[in-house]
Amino acid sequence: MHLLKVFWIVSIEKPDIxxxxxDLQIIASWIEAGSKVLDLGCGEGxxxxxxxxxxxxxxxxxxxxxxxxxxxxxxxxxxxxGDINEEILDYPxxxxxxxxxxxxxxxxxxxxxxxxxxxRVGKRGIVxxxxxxxxxxxxxxxLTGYAPxxxxxxxxxxxxxxxxxxxxxxxxxxSREVGFDILKEVAINTINHxxxxxxxxxxxxxxxxxxxxxxGKGKK
Amino acid sequence: xxxxxxxxxxGISVGLVEKNFFTFAEPPDEMLLENGxxxxxxxxxxETFGQLNADKSNVILVxxxxxxxxxxxxxxxxxxxxxxxxDIMVGPGKGIDTDRYFVIxxxxxxxxxxxxxxxxxxxxxxxxxxxxxxxxxxxxxxxAQKKLLDHLGIKKVLSLIGGSIGGMQVLEWCVRFPGMAFSxxxxxxxxxxxxxxxxxxxxARQAIMADPHWxxxxxxxGQKPDLGLAVARMIGxxxxxxxxxxxLKFGRRLQDKEDFSFNFNADFQVESxxxxxxxxxxxxxxxxxxxxxxxxxxYFALDDQHGSGSLVEAFSKAGGKYLVVxxxxxxxxxxxxxxxxxxAMKKNGLDVSFCEIEAEWGHDxxxxxxxxxxxxxxxxxxxxxxETGH
Numbered sequence: 001m002h003l004l005k006v007f008w009i010v011s012i013e014k015p016d017i018x019x020x021x022x023d024l025q026i027i028a029s030w031i032e033a034g035s036k037v038l039d040l041g042c043g044e045g046x047x048x049x050x051x052x053x054x055x056x057x058x059x060x061x062x063x064x065x066x067x068x069x070x071x072x073x074x075x076x077x078x079x080x081x082g083d084i085n086e087e088i089l090d091y092p093x094x095x096x097x098x099x100x101x102x103x104x105x106x107x108x109x110x111x112x113x114x115x116x117x118x119x120r121v122g123k124r125g126i127v128x129x130x131x132x133x134x135x136x137x138x139x140x141x142x143l144t145g146y147a148p149x150x151x152x153x154x155x156x157x158x159x160x161x162x163x164x165x166x167x168x169x170x171x172x173x174x175s176r177e178v179g180f181d182i183l184k185e186v187a188i189n190t191i192n193h194x195x196x197x198x199x200x201x202x203x204x205x206x207x208x209x210x211x212x213x214x215x216g217k218g219k220k
Numbered sequence: 221x222x223x224x225x226x227x228x229x230x231g232i233s234v235g236l237v238e239k240n241f242f243t244f245a246e247p248p249d250e251m252l253l254e255n256g257x258x259x260x261x262x263x264x265x266x267e268t269f270g271q272l273n274a275d276k277s278n279v280i281l282v283x284x285x286x287x288x289x290x291x292x293x294x295x296x297x298x299x300x301x302x303x304x305x306x307d308i309m310v311g312p313g314k315g316i317d318t319d320r321y322f323v324i325x326x327x328x329x330x331x332x333x334x335x336x337x338x339x340x341x342x343x344x345x346x347x348x349x350x351x352x353x354x355x356x357x358x359x360x361x362x363x364a365q366k367k368l369l370d371h372l373g374i375k376k377v378l379s380l381i382g383g384s385i386g387g388m389q390v391l392e393w394c395v396r397f398p399g400m401a402f403s404x405x406x407x408x409x410x411x412x413x414x415x416x417x418x419x420x421x422x423x424a425r426q427a428i429m430a431d432p433h434w435x436x437x438x439x440x441x442g443q444k445p446d447l448g449l450a451v452a453r454m455i456g457x458x459x460x461x462x463x464x465x466x467x468l469k470f471g472r473r474l475q476d477k478e479d480f481s482f483n484f485n486a487d488f489q490v491e492s493x494x495x496x497x498x499x500x501x502x503x504x505x506x507x508x509x510x511x512x513x514x515x516x517x518x519y520f521a522l523d524d525q526h527g528s529g530s531l532v533e534a535f536s537k538a539g540g541k542y543l544v545v546x547x548x549x550x551x552x553x554x555x556x557x558x559x560x561x562x563x564a565m566k567k568n569g570l571d572v573s574f575c576e577i578e579a580e581w582g583h584d585x586x587x588x589x590x591x592x593x594x595x596x597x598x599x600x601x602x603x604x605x606x607e608t609g610h
Contacts, residue, residue: 060571069575070592073543074599076606080562080574090566
């Protein structure tokens with residue numbers, strides 16, 4: 001138990017891109033050194049910690065849960081406790097180079113409004129979400145008739161924080177409707193506690209567990 | 221708020237400290253106060269903890285609240301019954317680590333713990349000032365602290381930390397002397413004293429002034445307005461607690477009895493507690509200082525004084541990094557007031573962290589042992605220490 005604790009301390013003290021969740025590793029790889037970054041729903045600050053220490057990024061996080069905010073500040077990050085939908089409103093236009101919304105879009109009540117705010121305060125946005133059209137999900141629904149439960153979306157219908165189901169194709173359609181540009185997209189399949197994974201290029205909407213999109217302001 | 225002070229349970233302490241005094245504004249160069257009056261000479265009592273490093277870059281200025289003093293931590297004598305008021309936070313290896321930082325705390329202008337206040341001798345009359353003492357503001361307190369730092373040869377501080385009225389001083393520092401502090405930690409405070417807070421202060425002041433021994437503030441040669449001051453303190457203590465903390469701490473439990481007494485003695489534990497706190501307070505605090513300091517906090521409105529009514533504009537002058545902390549059950553300076561601060565900082569592009577700590581102990585929570593608060597302050601200071609090239 002004691003050894004475990006020591007290991008945990010060492011692991012938070014030394015940020016390492018390889019120790020991040022696989023989707024966060026990809027997001028981290030997209031961000032240039034010295035960028036100004038806002039992470040919406042930053043949790044304990046794992047991604048920001050790596051970006052700060054390894055890429056000298058100027059990081060800010062917003063997180064709702066007091067204990068996670070506490071842990072982030074304790075590890076030397078600048079993090080605000082609050083609701084992402086409200087907190088984002090205070091920043092002047094183009095305050096950040098990147099605004100990250102990682103695995104949170106499916107929990108947002110007004111996604112279009114949030115994405116617009118995100119692209120107002122940031123020059124670019126990075127949005128990731130679990131892909132609801134993965135073949136396992138399709139198969140579960142088809143064969144069992146129950147609402148699907150997977151590693152990526154592990155909740156029963158009645159206790160899930162995920163109020164929306166999104167597919168990779170849906171997000172592309174959403175970009176056209178809302179009027180923002182998709183600058184880059186990567187579909188991934190994660191294994192081994194989500195730390196490792198593969199990039200899926202063949203039939204991503206069917207085979208990927210997550211979609212990650214780099215987005216920019218549209219022409220409108 | 222001294223009721224919580226206890227010896228460190230692990231025996232960790234900054235050790236023996238002494239109170240120092242700095243006097244400036246000797247006539248005819250008196251200090252010009254914000255209300256236009258002059259005051260001099262001005263003496264500021266202060267204490268320091270830890271070692272100042274060679275380039276004077278490890279300074280932390282702690283700002284105390286209404287009834288506090290310069291004695292943040294440690295002991296004056298080995299047999300002192302209690303250490304300083306924030307001994308749980310300031311000391312070797314603690315949240316504010318005196319092995320690393322040089323901590324300074326001074327008694328505020330208008331107080332009665334060694335700095336010039338209404339109980340000090342007026343050089344013109346050679347008697348205590350009483351109500352001849354000019355009205356001082358939070359801004360005046362901060363300007364006196366700046367004089368002290370100039371005297372100590374300190375040009376920049378690593379961090380400013382304070383709760384409640386101490387937090388108001390932190391905020392005042394940031395907009396009045398921008399660039400002077402690398403960072404600031406305003407705790408359980410507000411940028412603008414609310415009608416609720418003013419109302420409680422006014423009732424407390426009326427209690428003092430209604431005491432026949434107050435005699436227009438000229439009581440120093442006779443009996444003091446102890447009853448009035450005790451009632452004022454009782455009111456204060458109600459605002460420092462919360463519905464929840466009183467329910468947990470006292471409930472409707474009776475004090476040393478099985479049944480109601482059917483007279484006006486203290487039946488309930490909460491009555492007994494308030495009476496005790498009131499009586500204890502008059503032993504160490506001056507009633508006129510209470511009047512002056514509460515009035516200074518009522519006058520405090522950073523937005524009006526520095527931003528023509530806009531808090532965003534007030535902070536446009538400020539720099540540095542911030543950690544703002546509020547407590548869920550604080551109804552004297554509720555979280556929305558801290559959030560207004562945070563919002564103004566964000567709108568100015570300032571680097572700000574904010575945490576609303578879940579605590580049931582009301583406004584007093586910032587003085588109580590709290591692992592979260594300890595870790596937040598420690599982590600934040602560690603970060604700004606590293607970011608300033610250490």
